[in-house]
Amino acid sequence: MRNFKIVFGFELKNQLAKKSVIVTTLLIMLAVFALFNIPRIMNLFDSGKTDNVQQQDTTLTQDVGYVFADQTLEPVVSGALGLTQENLYPSRDSLVQDLQNKKLTVGFVVNSLTNFESVWQDKDLESNQGTRLAEVMKELYTSQKLSEMNVTMDQVAQIQTTQVEQVETVMGKNSSNNVLLAFGLLFVVYIFVLIYGQVTSTIIAREKDSKTMELLITSCKPSALILGKVAASAVAAVVQIAGIALAAFIGFQLNKHLLPPMLTMMLSGTLTRSYILTYIFYSVVGYIMYLFLYAALGSTVSKVEDVNNATGFIQFIFIGGYLAASFAMNMPSSGVAVVTSMIPFTSLMVMPLRSAIVTVPFWQHLVSGSLLLLTTVFLAVLSIKIYSWGTLNYGNKTGFFHAIKMTLKSEKRA
Amino acid sequence: MKLEVKDIRKSFGEREILHGISFEVVSGKAMGFLGRNGAGKSTTIRCLMDVFHQDSGEFLLDGKPFKTGDYRIGYLPEERGMYAKNKVLNQLTYFAMLRGADKASAEKSAMEWIDFFNLGDYAKRPLEHLSKGNQQKIQIAQAFLNDPDILILDEPFSGLDPVNAQVFKNAVADFVKRGKLVIFSSHQMGYVEEVCDDVTLIHDGSILLSGDLDEIKRARGENKLLLEVDAVADEEVIQAIQTAFPGTQGTPYLADKGVILDTHNTATQQQMLTYLAGSNWTIARFGLYEPSLNDIFVSTVGGEKA
Secondary structure, three states: OHHHHHHHHHHHHHHHOOHHHHHHHHHHHHHHHHHHOHHHHHHHHHHHHHHHHHHHOOOOOOOEEEEEOOOOHHHHHHHHHOOOHHHEOOOHHHHHHHHHOOOOOEEEEEEEOOEEEEEEOOOOOOOOHHHHHHHHHHHHHHHHHHHHOOOOHHHHHHHHOOOOOOOOOOOOOOHHHHHHHHHHHHHHHHHHHHHHHHHHHHHHHHHHHOOOHHHHHOOOOHHHHHHHHHHHHHHHHHHHHHHHHHHHHHHHHHHOOOOOHHHHHHHHHHOOHHHHHHHHHHHHHHHHHHHHHHHHHHHOOOOHHHHHHHHHHHHHHHHHHHHHHHHHHHOOOOHHHHHHOOOHHHHHHHHHHHHHHOOOOHHHHHHHHHHHHHHHHHHHHHHHHHHHHHOOOOOOOOOHHHHHHHHHHOOOOO | OEEEEEEEEEEEOOEEEEEEEEEEEEOOOEEEEEOOOOOOHHHHHHHHOOOOOOOEEEEEEOOEEOOHHHOOEEEEOOOOOOOOOOEHHHHHHHHHHHOOOOHHHHHHHHHHHHHHOOOHHHOOOEHHHOOHHHHHHHHHHHHHOOOOOEEEEEOOOOOOOHHHHHHHHHHHHHHHHOOOEEEEEEOOHHHHHHHOOEEEEEEOOEEEEEEEHHHHHHHHHOOOEEEEEEOOOHHHHHHHHHHHOOOOEEEEOOOOOOEEEEOOOOOOHHHHHHHHHHOOOEEEEEEEOOOOHHHHHHHHHHHOOO
């Protein structure tokens, strides 16, 4: 236990003191904080933009000419659009002449509130004045007709904005709110297993590569070394996650009144105490299980450059788990989802996701959780044995399953 | 302390590497463990350090089974290396703590040995910033941490220049003087001869020779005499001796270092001394012939099938 603490402290300090870890963590914290501040930043731009539009919206007046076939329409439309004498033309011919002389961008011949002609010399992709005028004239027409029926626009607006009240009773889980956040949290586990798994393998392979391992195993037991290294990787990840979560929390608290209601609903809907406990249990235990596996694989190679090849198959298993989780997101109660939430190598991803979407029977939690714990303990013992066996196995790469076979035969200490 | 290595056998796969080796080491006397490459030195040391488990046989310390965890052991493996990117002081402190020291005494011990090897300026630098020779000294320093009771050094002289080799020899001599149990393997016979009181010679996984170096030398000398005469050719000396003592065998010793005389049943040492006193030769050296460790090694290993 004493040496476990020494190894743990040494490895944790090494991992957290790496410049790459510090810089990456700070950048992610900054990015997460910025993400929660997006609505605030957008509001700043939007408010400025709205004022400008109100002051400078000249889409239907600047370089636009009008001819009114029915002179009674002129005051109505001119008043609505703010037209001046410069915009008014006596005939279609004079309008066309100015278009040809490039004095106008577009000309409109208004026949009635429900009919007009747009005349262009050249029309580009951004030329939307016709659509804008149609919208304005539709409003004028609607207003005119309602006025004839003694109904005001406010009355219409009131009728249209009437809300239908809905009382919703969800007996189990409301997946519409939960699924996205749960999948996001799952992605966090995914990233950290891949990153820190690789880090753990590399640390062990580097000790063999640099021949430090013989000094280590003659100074303390392999069990203290492996457990200390895995615990250090686990805690380093927790420290990083805590930093990122802190940035997210501060960002959320500062901007919650600006955030979309959907996000607030998702957070309050999903982050129940039982969900948090489920997520922590499966993520932490599953994460540690994978670290032991990575540690064992790091022990089978003698050179750092061989780590990627040795750990490749784990990554396939893990990516398979991620795909299973994606499948379970759509069909959380299907046979595949239930089975993959029981298998230890996939349950760390599938079970928290299922728990967020549907009510998982207690017996399934019991079986899945027990299998995950037992597999983690088994892999811990196995990784210590492979580490001991692989200590002086310099030279050729050894396959993982060959290493297990040799370990079972080996009489070296564990 | 007395370490007994008793009938150790070790195989890798179908191949037996150690064929029941036995020898003893006592504290206060450094023991040189000699052998050619692949003779089984490192395998023996790794079995002793519990890196490998022997198939049979046992290691006893003062009559009890030897457990590495029960003693302060300084170990320098043949395949040596440390953390390249960690600071020298930090990693020496780490190794000292793993071997039982608390943080304060671990740092103190680490700093003492860093200073001993004149590397104080490098204490807070990563190991990879040091020259190869200085890295070698740090690796030796890690074996000396925590004032070990037992020192096991596998090829400690490799990579050391003569000045640093002398510094290392002084350190080992001090451990021996303070009654520590010291074993080291080496190819460099000159160094072993200087430092060791006892030697054990292993060849092809079997012990060929083990014991007190002086006694071995005397035994290997077989009461032959070594005579060095100034300004007279070796052949002329041998001829004169053979004339005076018929049947005496004479062979030149090294290049111009005298002649070795086998006077078994032809003359006593006293008769030979009387003869030399009556001659007009200038005698540079006369006495019992003792072979060098190198001679013993070559003659012993050379006599065995390679």
